[in-house]
Amino acid sequence: MATKAVTFDSLRNDIVNRNFKPVYLFMGEETYFIDALTDLLEENVLTDAEKDFNMMLFYGVDSDVNTIISSARRFPMMAEYQLVMVKEAQELDHFDDLNYYVQKPVPSTILVIAYKHGTVDKRKSVVKNIEKAGVVFESKKLYENQVPAFIKSYFQVRGIGIDEKSAQMLTDFVGNDLSKLIRELEKLEISLPETQKRITEELVEKNVGISKDFNNFELLKAITEKDTLSANRIVNYFDKNPKNNPIQVTLSVLFNFFGNLLECYWLPNKSEQHIMKALELRSAYFVRPYLTALKYYNANKVMEIISLLRTYDAKSKGIDNVSAAPGELLKELVYKIMH
Structure with a gap:
């Protein structure tokens, strides 16, 4: 039976619905999706009160694998889960040694590994075992023809609509640079009148600087x-x-x-x-x-x-x-x- 593809939208829905996995590896060239999923887990796994004792944050450049594994093997204090996050994991020495943990992760720990600007070789045991125990998501750069759908999805989860022409105008103007695109989308969201829940070409023209007639x-x-x-x-x-x-x-x-x-x-x-x-x-x-x-x-x-x-x-x-x-x-x- 074919394995269901892991997508940004499917992961976002699972996280929001608290359907967590014990290990996540987010890797790839498009940093927006990695940051967005990491932030979602940080927002949804623990309450603010639980974070004091149950959230540990590591950065690859100044962390070591043994400390990360030791932290992941702890049990949560007065909470269902503990959250262990490894950011900039591409800088982590001896990354493959995480395999000693991911072969048998602790169910009450959620280990999040954010690996940017590249990927870990999927043939490695550490990746295969993360995939067995949890989720491996490769964050790829969008092709320009995929950007309008991304724009529509971005607004849809916020209860906002956008017409096809406006989405295409934004795509033609910004391209597939998501960091730049998100800034424009946030600008449009803020500029929406309270009674309006739809982005129009007139709104794009006024707030982004793209002419609705000359583009x-x-x-x-x-x-x-x-x-x-x-x-x-x-x-x-x-x-x-x-x-x-x-x-x-x-x-x-x-x-x-x-x-x-x-x-x-x-x-x-x-x-x-x-x-x-x-x-x-x-x-x-x-x-x-x-x-x-x-x-x-x-x-x-x-x-x-x-x-x-x-x-x-x-x-x-x-x-x-x-x-x-x-x-x-x-x-x-x-x-x-x-x-």
Whole structure:
């Protein structure tokens, strides 16, 4: 029988519902998920009164494995659990020696190991035994196409909604840098009027500084619909506001779209449902631009556009480009794409 995948959401639900495991290993490149899960356990395992005698915090750089194991083998005082947390565990010497404990952990101890900026080799006994006794969660960087779903999930647990366009605007503006993204999401949450429980594009425009009418989402829409007037207006706006509209972000958005569009041409069935499944899109809302673009751009033109995007990406980095500014390059590119 297949093992159910461990996800951030499933772990968060288990922790909030006090379905604890005796050992947790959180490891990986994306520190946000590691910190969030560690904080959740700190908030939910013990009450404030219980923490005085039953919570021990270690940092890998100035701790040793024997002391951690000795602490984990203690029993809680006037509480159901004791919580032993090892932060920055990637700095811990003789990490593999934790295997002596995790083979038979104490049920009343919850040992949390936060290992950042890398992973422990999953073939090692210590990882295999943690997986048998508890949870191993690898915190991976999100791909940009996963960020809108993360944004929706972030607000959903707080009882707040957000529309698809607003989530995509934030993604295009911030990318997959979650530490930067969280700051913007917190800003939006604070700015919500008391009677309002939904993030709108107007709220994003006011508090994040992204124009609801002049952004990569609207530029892509104008290009797919062959709306030259709107595309030119947006490109001119980008030219006058380069700090909030860097050309590299725009090129990335266009490259992802036309790369996916090229894939659509080889689909035997180009229905909304089949395109959504093939491109792993999360809703029909994001299929519509592809259906529109299929009417206006043939496969040969799309291959030409992808080649243009590579050329202008190089030019934006100074290759074969002596003096053209990013705004000028984008104007040239969009003209060539649409003609």
